[in-house]
Amino acid sequence: MTKTILITGCSSGIGHDAAHGLKAAGWRVFATCRNPQDCERLQAEGLESFPLDVASPDSIRAGVAQTLARSGGTLDALYNNAAFACPGAVEDLPAAALREIFETNLFGLHDLTTQIIPVMRAQGYGHIIQCSSVLGLVGIRWRGAYVATKFALEGLTDVMRRELSDTQIKVVLIEPGPVTSKIRENSIPHFERWVDWQNSPRAEQYRATLLKRLYISNGPDRWELPASAVTAKILIALSTPNPRPRYYVTTPTYLMGLARRLLPYRLMDWLAVKA
DSSP states (O other): OOOEEEESOOSSHHHHHHHHHHHHTTOEEEEEESSHHHHHHHHHTTOEEEEOOTTOHHHHHHHHHHHHHHHTSOOSEEEEOOOOOOOBOGGGOOHHHHHHHHIIIIIIHHHHHHHHHHHHHHHTOEEEEEEOOGGGTSOOTTBHHHHHHHHHHHHHHHHHHHHTTTTTEEEEEEEEOSBSSSHHHHHHHHHHHHOOGGGSTTHHHIIIIIHHHHHOOOSSOTTOBOTHHHHHHHHHHHHOSSOOSEEEESHHHHHHHHHHHHSOHHHHHHHHHHO
8 A cells, every 4th residue: 555644844945855755656645735726736736735734733632533534434644745944143032032933943833743643553563753953953044943952852752652652653853054045045034024134233243144145045955855855755754664763964963963973062162162
């Protein structure tokens, strides 16, 4: 029988590539997006798509119901990919900005996952794959809000994996570094909404660094890989009876993972500041 997977955040980047890549590998993919217009575009691309906004409990319930109605009540895998960034210095981030990003990057993801786990328990198997980041391993300047959500996701996922170790539900973290996507472009509205950088004591630092990174395209980042590199690791995790807890993607993730284990805190701070 064809295996089924539900993927969130498929409008572009990692989620979009994963949806097409898994379909090409023979999976039946439920490729969901927040905006109905994006779902229509994915349908035109040949994908099975419908709305699922992880920031909306009602949308999550409707998306799960739609998934199970289409699949006949089972689901082989869930890939939690939906997330966004809100750049800015930590001291300039209002608490409301953190609440908003956690609603999508962690709380909504958790809500969806806990609605899928009973399905996997009932059928006796399943894969839950969480899209984390190199920023779930090491905190980098200007990315505090996103880093906080990914650190939280890493901890929550580690505990969930250990708690589900007495079942056949496999829980995996995928940790990409720089990957071709629209996350930087999509972060601009959140930055403009929440960060009053002109009145920050770091205003000159914003002008010299973050604003240029956000608004000026200088081509691919150093060591940047296409989103297909993430899809390749997802396919490995899904095809492995006992997958690894974590799969690194891109050289920076391997380097930072190693550095975090080996370097003292002060040297790690120096390295992270230079990154």
